[in-house]
Amino acid sequence: MAAQQEHKFKVIGTRPIRHDGVDKVTGRAQYGADISLAGLLHGKVLRSPHAHARIKSIDTSAAAAMPGVKAVLTAQDFPEIGPGMAAMGELPINPQHMSLNCIARDKVLYDGHVVAAVAATSPHIAEEAAKLIKVDYEVLPHVQSVVEAMDDKAPILIPGLGKGEDGEPTDTNVANHLQFARGDLAEGFAAAEVVIEREFDTSMVHQGYIEPHNAVAQYSSDGQSTIWVSTQGAFTARDQTAFVLDMPPSKIKVIPAEIGGGFGGKIPIYYEPIALMLSKHTGKPVKMVMSRADVLKATGPTPGSHIKVKMGADKDGKITAAEVWMAYEAGGFPGSPVGAGCMCVIAPYDIENLQIDGYDVLVNKPKTAAYRAPGATNAAMGSETVIDELAEKLGIDPLEFRRINGAKEGTAQPAGPKFGQIGFLETLEAAKDSDHFKSELPQVEGRRVGRGLASGFWFNAGFQSSATVAINTDGTANVVTGSTDIGGTRASCAMIAAEVLCLKAEEVHPVVADTESIGHTDMTGGSRVTFATGTAVYEAAQDVLKQLKERAAKSWKVDADKVVFQDGVFTCTENGNESMGLKELAGKLPRTGGPVAGRASVNPRGVGPGFATHVVDVAVDEETGKVDVLRYTAVQDVGKAVHPSYVEGQMQGGVAQGVGWALNEEYVYGEDGCMQNTGFLDYRMPTCLDLPMIETVLVEVPNPGHPVGVRGVGEVPIVPPPAAIANAIYNATGVRMLDLPMSPPRVTKAILEKNG
Amino acid sequence: MHELNYEAPTSLDQAISVLAAAGENGRMLAGGTDLIIQMRAGVRQPGQVIDAKKIPELQALSFDAQSGLQLGAARACCEIIADATVQQHYPGLAEAAALIGSDQILARASVGGNVCNGSPAADTTPALIALGAVCQIAGPNGTREVAVEDFVTAPGQTVLAPNELLVAFQIPAPQGQVSDCYQRFIPRNEMDIAVVGVGSCVALDGDTCTTARIGLGAVAARPLLAKEAGDSLVGKTLDDAAIEAAAQLAQQAASPISDMRGTAEFRTHLVGVLTRRTLKEAAARARAR
Structure with missing residues (x-):
């Protein structure tokens, strides 16, 4: 698969050093918190200590009187945004909820919800001043589990959220219910030899990016504003800030700083509008940086969930019916990724009879944000462990069971549309052929060892992107895009341009531009940048090539269609003696009509979905419940891997986060509704001592919808790990773990219960 | 400010x-x-x-075959764990001191600081309890000595008066077939605070246990000496039955709470597991001496 295309590419598929590497390893790269400006003030916020409360009054006088304090703001200083939906790119958003999440007006909906902000001459003064703000709260009963929040008697977070049969608003915490159904469930289950029905609980988890959120903002007296911020989307940050502050987007320039991880969590805005309003009130630039506790309490977790999965299969292993019920925590405002969860949950399989119900449920926890294949990991924990159990009960190898039911080109997805060219079955084959799968289980003294397998699906995204490619007089090229670089996309975009122009990767200089220096570009997310921005770069480079051919034609006085470009050389087909290298031609541009720059703006539709199959070996200490991952192999259909090292890195990163989600990561709330583990000591992400070297197998089934075959690669690797590890724990101990995380107390309890 | x-x-x-x-x-x-x-x-x-780092008495690290180890309260853990005498005579203490943090943290952190911080979950305190260490305290009125199991009084609190400081630990010299072991349980392999920590020290005369001390961490408001558990082993052969009986007594001595690091039930369970494991290991080490 990989071989069939390799001869075509010279740059794509190689592993050059990343263009931003030196700046990053030498500390020269400017992250949001590194930005400094003359006269800079520092902003801090006061956050709610309650999970649910009405704000009766806020007294800012003591804070405002503190020497060094330049402004103290509450929601009253921000425009009040009315209800209703708006469009941001192709995504529907709710500006009112966005505004109220940035700074609470009448009610706080979670521990850590911002209620006021201070700007002062130093961060310490701002912090001390924030403590002097007096908020009079009427504490309300809180609700933090989806099951309880769906109960009729539950405290209501946002009144009038629902709509009754008469169209009148009703009080409910269920923000949305969606359903996909086809076939006949009863008939399907009746045809089954084995039916398995299980219920799962998964905990809220955080993306855990190492860099806290930040924003530096400068408001000018003419209303023009500039924001420097580590964000996944400069345009996205600009547009959201404009909604929240009721400003025209064109009045705001966002300059994307370098970004220290996002994984979806840096798509929403938090401090951008606050810093800008503090700047407006003080006339000075204002910088705001979160602490780790701020990040965990009040930014982008992905939901915990309650999931019920019922599946049946006949004696040949064919799945006859699937019924899935999922309720996801939205957090304080609507918008959990339950829809994506519903569309992913059994997507790798061809199932005739199905019903999938999804509920988006408000709870007194931070508003959830995207996190790497949002919604799909929770879902796969349910479906992929039930599939393991079905296969076991039927005596069919779990990999073979997946092959029997596996989706291929033409299979209808749960939501209806049929798959195009996909590589799920290929991932199963490659997993089967992997060294890991063929190896014996390693033995560990005093431990039970087991092997597990799970698969996963993620759509990947398209969306809007712009790019320009300009030729320098020395024959190198500059590539300008609007996509902030989280996963090595400077390198992949530069390599695509280099491929078209027959340059070396290092002869192309990728630049991430601000919102006034490039056409609109949607956020870096949905594994879309190398796909969509890569398409724009490809087309812009083709545009450059077309113009260069015209220049060569002009200097040879022939028609442009008589010029061909191969191996970096323009040749005239009409006169075989005429040829000229790209570098030579670049030097002649001033005398053949001036500079050459190409541009493209795209909204490509040919997105190629991603599939993954993972194999894991674990060792379980039956006395302590501790699970060690001994060996892990991630197999994935990556389309064409532009820079294989970064594709592998994405896969390894997704697995590492998935292992954390599986074993130890969870939001711990006390009886008071406040988060208890607000640091990396007790919010336990895996350390490097908790992970083996994660092996990767790249399956390259090219995406026909992309000029070089790219599929998104960054998200699907986080989908299988919890289910794969749960299946491995079962294989080791005979215990089916149904809840995440599969932490030592839970595993111990399950083992003790099994052993009586 | x-x-x-x-x-x-x-x-x-x-x-x-x-x-x-x-x-x-x-x-x-x-x-x-x-x-x-x-x-x-x-x-x-x-x-x-x-x-505390520039006071000579607080930097002591000297071993005498009769009087044992004089360990200054501020001596850096990285030096303690690298010390051949400590490794030879007090392997459990070395194990505990090595767990306090990463290499960078170990270069700063001290056993005295770990104990004075007064955390019920401190790693070195149960190891010192098992070894029968004595805290040497100095103040304006002279010096006094307190057994390490009596030093911490509540989370974050110790017997130290505001004008007193911990100078050093005096740790008895092992006489004959004596050795110790410290183990803790954490959910990951690094970067965690003990869910439960157990230090055990046993002295053998042939196959017979002559003394045994078991220190427990993170299972009460302060680190504990599980005296009955240790005493139950005296005069016995350290077989599975004796060890199991001691482990059960250690579980009875524990009065853990449920918090984000573990439930009371899980902690009590772990006291049994770790008491068994540390006793077996300490006994094996003692036999090898």
């Missing part, structure tokens, strides 16, 4: 007088790996910080 004064006395007398002058406002700083975090979090807000 909070004002902070820092002094680094070079003698015990100087330290005591600075401490006495500061009163409730003073706090000794050894490695600072707990204190600085607590100051940042606003948990402790001393106005006078007194650096």
Whole structure:
């Protein structure tokens, strides 16, 4: 698969050093918190200590009187945004909820919800001043589990959220219910030899990016504003800030700083509008940086969930019916990724009879944000462990069971549309052929060892992107895009341009531009940048090539269609003696009509979905419940891997986060509704001592919808790990773990219960 | 804004007088790996910080075959765990000291600081309890000695008066077939605070246990000596039955709470597991001496 295309590419598929590497390893790269400006003030916020409360009054006088304090703001200083939906790119958003999440007006909906902000001459003064703000709260009963929040008697977070049969608003915490159904469930289950029905609980988890959120903002007296911020989307940050502050987007320039991880969590805005309003009130630039506790309490977790999965299969292993019920925590405002969860949950399989119900449920926890294949990991924990159990009960190898039911080109997805060219079955084959799968289980003294397998699906995204490619007089090229670089996309975009122009990767200089220096570009997310921005770069480079051919034609006085470009050389087909290298031609541009720059703006539709199959070996200490991952192999259909090292890195990163989600990561709330583990000591992400070297197998089934075959690669690797590890724990101990995380107390309890 | 004064006395007398002058406002700083975090979090807000690292008595690390180990309270863990004498005679203490943090943290952190921080979950305290260590305390009225199991009184609190400081630990010399072991349970392989920690020290005469001490961490408001559990082994062969009986007594001594690091039920279970494991290992080490 990989071989069939390799001869075509010279740059794509190689592993050059990343263009931003030196700046990053030498500390020269400017992250949001590194930005400094003359006269800079520092902003801090006061956050709610309650999970649910009405704000009766806020007294800012003591804070405002503190020497060094330049402004103290509450929601009253921000425009009040009315209800209703708006469009941001192709995504529907709710500006009112966005505004109220940035700074609470009448009610706080979670521990850590911002209620006021201070700007002062130093961060310490701002912090001390924030403590002097007096908020009079009427504490309300809180609700933090989806099951309880769906109960009729539950405290209501946002009144009038629902709509009754008469169209009148009703009080409910269920923000949305969606359903996909086809076939006949009863008939399907009746045809089954084995039916398995299980219920799962998964905990809220955080993306855990190492860099806290930040924003530096400068408001000018003419209303023009500039924001420097580590964000996944400069345009996205600009547009959201404009909604929240009721400003025209064109009045705001966002300059994307370098970004220290996002994984979806840096798509929403938090401090951008606050810093800008503090700047407006003080006339000075204002910088705001979160602490780790701020990040965990009040930014982008992905939901915990309650999931019920019922599946049946006949004696040949064919799945006859699937019924899935999922309720996801939205957090304080609507918008959990339950829809994506519903569309992913059994997507790798061809199932005739199905019903999938999804509920988006408000709870007194931070508003959830995207996190790497949002919604799909929770879902796969349910479906992929039930599939393991079905296969076991039927005596069919779990990999073979997946092959029997596996989706291929033409299979209808749960939501209806049929798959195009996909590589799920290929991932199963490659997993089967992997060294890991063929190896014996390693033995560990005093431990039970087991092997597990799970698969996963993620759509990947398209969306809007712009790019320009300009030729320098020395024959190198500059590539300008609007996509902030989280996963090595400077390198992949530069390599695509280099491929078209027959340059070396290092002869192309990728630049991430601000919102006034490039056409609109949607956020870096949905594994879309190398796909969509890569398409724009490809087309812009083709545009450059077309113009260069015209220049060569002009200097040879022939028609442009008589010029061909191969191996970096323009040749005239009409006169075989005429040829000229790209570098030579670049030097002649001033005398053949001036500079050459190409541009493209795209909204490509040919997105190629991603599939993954993972194999894991674990060792379980039956006395302590501790699970060690001994060996892990991630197999994935990556389309064409532009820079294989970064594709592998994405896969390894997704697995590492998935292992954390599986074993130890969870939001711990006390009886008071406040988060208890607000640091990396007790919010336990895996350390490097908790992970083996994660092996990767790249399956390259090219995406026909992309000029070089790219599929998104960054998200699907986080989908299988919890289910794969749960299946491995079962294989080791005979215990089916149904809840995440599969932490030592839970595993111990399950083992003790099994052993009586 | 909070004002902070820092002094680094070079003698015990100087330290005591600075401490006495500061009163409730003073706090000794050894490695600072707990204190600085607590100051940042606003948990402790001393106005006078007194650096313990430059006082010679607090840097002691010397072994005598009769009197045992004199371990200065501020001696860095990285030096303790690299010390051949400690490794040979007190492997459990070396194990505990090595768990306090990463290499960078170990270069600053001290056993004395770990104990004085008063955490019920401190790793070195149960190891020191198992070894029968004695705390040497100095103050304006002279010196006094307190058994390490009596040193911590409640979470974050010790027997130290505001004008006193911990100078050193005196750890008895092992006589004959004696050895120790410390193990803790954490959910990951690094970067965690003990869910439960158990230190065990046993002395053997042939196959018979002559003394046994078991220290428990993170299962009560302060680190504990599980005296009945240790005493139950005296005069016995350390077979599975004897060890199991001791483990059950250790579980009875524990009175854990449920928190984000573990449930009470899980902690009690782990006391049994770790008591068994550390007793077996300590016995194996003692037999090998």
